[in-house]
Amino acid sequence: xxxxxxxRGRIVAAAIDLIEREGADAVSMRRIAAExxxxxxxxxxxxxNKDALLNGVAEAVLSAIEFTDDPDAHWxxxxxxxxxxxxxxxxxxxxxxMLVVSRQLHSTAGLLPVERALATLRSAGFxxxxxxxxxxxxxxxxxxxxxxxxGVTPTFAPVHNRLVTAEGVDAALFPEVSSLAPxxxxxxHEAEFEFGLELLIQAISVxxxxxxxxx
Amino acid sequence: xxxxxxxRGRIVAAAIDLIEREGADAVSMRRIAAExxxxxxxxxxxxxNKDALLNGVAEAVLSAIEFTDDPDAHWxxxxxxxxxxxxxxxxxxxxxxMLVVSRQLHSTAGLLPVERALATLRSAGFxxxxxxxxxxxxxxxxxxxxxxxxGVTPTFAPVHNRLVTAEGVDAALFPEVSSLAPxxxxxxHEAEFEFGLELLIQAISVxxxxxxxxx
DNA sequence: AGACTTGCACGTACGCCGTACGTGCGTCAA
DNA sequence: TTGACGCACGTACGGCGTACGTGCAAGTCT
Numbered sequence: 001x002x003x004x005x006x007x008r009g010r011i012v013a014a015a016i017d018l019i020e021r022e023g024a025d026a027v028s029m030r031r032i033a034a035e036x037x038x039x040x041x042x043x044x045x046x047x048x049n050k051d052a053l054l055n056g057v058a059e060a061v062l063s064a065i066e067f068t069d070d071p072d073a074h075w076x077x078x079x080x081x082x083x084x085x086x087x088x089x090x091x092x093x094x095x096x097x098m099l100v101v102s103r104q105l106h107s108t109a110g111l112l113p114v115e116r117a118l119a120t121l122r123s124a125g126f127x128x129x130x131x132x133x134x135x136x137x138x139x140x141x142x143x144x145x146x147x148x149x150x151g152v153t154p155t156f157a158p159v160h161n162r163l164v165t166a167e168g169v170d171a172a173l174f175p176e177v178s179s180l181a182p183x184x185x186x187x188x189h190e191a192e193f194e195f196g197l198e199l200l201i202q203a204i205s206v207x208x209x210x211x212x213x214x215x
Numbered sequence: 216x217x218x219x220x221x222x223r224g225r226i227v228a229a230a231i232d233l234i235e236r237e238g239a240d241a242v243s244m245r246r247i248a249a250e251x252x253x254x255x256x257x258x259x260x261x262x263x264n265k266d267a268l269l270n271g272v273a274e275a276v277l278s279a280i281e282f283t284d285d286p287d288a289h290w291x292x293x294x295x296x297x298x299x300x301x302x303x304x305x306x307x308x309x310x311x312x313m314l315v316v317s318r319q320l321h322s323t324a325g326l327l328p329v330e331r332a333l334a335t336l337r338s339a340g341f342x343x344x345x346x347x348x349x350x351x352x353x354x355x356x357x358x359x360x361x362x363x364x365x366g367v368t369p370t371f372a373p374v375h376n377r378l379v380t381a382e383g384v385d386a387a388l389f390p391e392v393s394s395l396a397p398x399x400x401x402x403x404h405e406a407e408f409e410f411g412l413e414l415l416i417q418a419i420s421v422x423x424x425x426x427x428x429x430x
Numbered sequence: 431a432g433a434c435t436t437g438c439a440c441g442t443a444c445g446c447c448g449t450a451c452g453t454g455c456g457t458c459a460a
Numbered sequence: 461t462t463g464a465c466g467c468a469c470g471t472a473c474g475g476c477g478t479a480c481g482t483g484c485a486a487g488t489c490t
Contacts, residue, residue, distance in 0.1 A: 039469040104369035111389050114371055118391035132398045137411040140359030143368050153358050154319035156329055174326050176333035183347045196352040203418035254440040
């Protein structure tokens with residue numbers, strides 16, 4: 001059996017697989033090579049170094065997301081669709097999400113979502129400067145939300161291991177936290193995301209309307 | 216000269232110093248020990264392992280932030296003050312910021328800002344569930360903003376190394392990106408942060424007002 | 431005072447890591 | 461046929477986190 005020849009694509013795919021199965025910490029050149037049944041140094045014939053490989057992973061994940069966009073829809077719906085497409089990353093590649101958001105990709109894969117978002121915001125009537133501002137705000141919110149969802153950033157579970165409410169200490173120092181503990185340690189990520197998304201869209205709608213009015 | 220005895224505090228301080236001087240990648244137990252002029256294994260008499268040490272760094276940075284809070288001020292001002300205090304981290308400890316936001320701290324240092332934020336939101340009239348929602352939205356926005364500011368997440372500089380606008384390729388594929396390039400690769404972090412912050416506060420103000428009205 | 435415990439600095443060693451470098455084999459061009 | 465080239469691979473180096481053992485100083489108990 002002529003085992004399929006090694007290639008950048010196969011290496012990246014193996015890396016993604018490994019990350020999703022065992023987490024980003026499990027990724028090492030040796031481990032990936034073993035996964036593919038090849039020698040470690042063979043990888044370097046297709047990838048210059050580990051960092052470039054991880055960029056490849058980020059690009060591949062980003063490219064796998066379907067950024068459908070209907071230019072005729074109302075801009076609010078386009079914004080919702082694009083934001084949700086991005087959030088899809090957290091669902092489909094949860095353990096790779098951190099990698100995707102923390103590497104700036106100057107490639108086509110990285111620029112395409114930016115292009116789409118800017119086009120949408122321009123269609124909403126924002127001038128260039130405002131479109132960029134809005135984009136940055138959305139991105140900040142989305143990135144922050146994804147990191148919470150994949151567990152990088154806290155959901156705010158105030159140590160649900162006993163004694164937090166049992167001991168009086170905590171309740172005295174942190175009355176709000178301890179009384180809201182049940183709400184804090186459960187989190188419907190989709191609902192939270194949608195809630196903030198709607199709030200943002202509504203907020204910039206009125207921003208747009210006021211701008212329109214004073215013109 | 217009786218060199219000051221080793222302690223958890225001195226180790227954490229040395230780690231923070233090292234991170235801010237040379238970046239998070241430069242941090243190793245060996246490096247920190249060298250910085251302190253002690254043997255590597257001596258560190259383990261005061262810190263169980265590297266992970267715990269990094270948690271200590273996150274806690275220390277968080278504790279260094281002054282979360283002043285005037286309970287009598289209008290809740291919108293309190294929210295602004297608290298958000299800005301958090302952003303201060305990106306100014307004072309830029310290279311440690313990622314560490315702070317990516318580790319959930321169940322200690323006093325970690326819970327205090329949460330407690331303050333919840334108290335503020337409750338004072339704005341939100342019930343528990345809404346306060347938690349609002350908190351999560353703010354945190355997502357703030358975390359996303361800080362990561363952009365410290366360069367973890369992209370500002371969206373579309374490769375200002377030549378050819379992006381010189382070659383026709385890019386301009387054809389990404390008309391918005393290339394035409395807005397000058398705006399995309401400069402970013403006044405403070406202005407951007409304040410812009411989004413005001414938008415959020417305004418948005419949840421109307422949210423609160425509507426809730427009040429329908430009661 | 432002497433014996434004993436305890437705390438802490440430190441050296442050595444093991445198994446990981448990324449990757450520089452050299453070697454050998456298969457294929458294709460001249 | 462011969463040469464060059466692409467690519468898989470082994471070896472080796474320096475750095476990492478940390479388990480483990482050793483030795484010394486200070487404190488405690490009899």
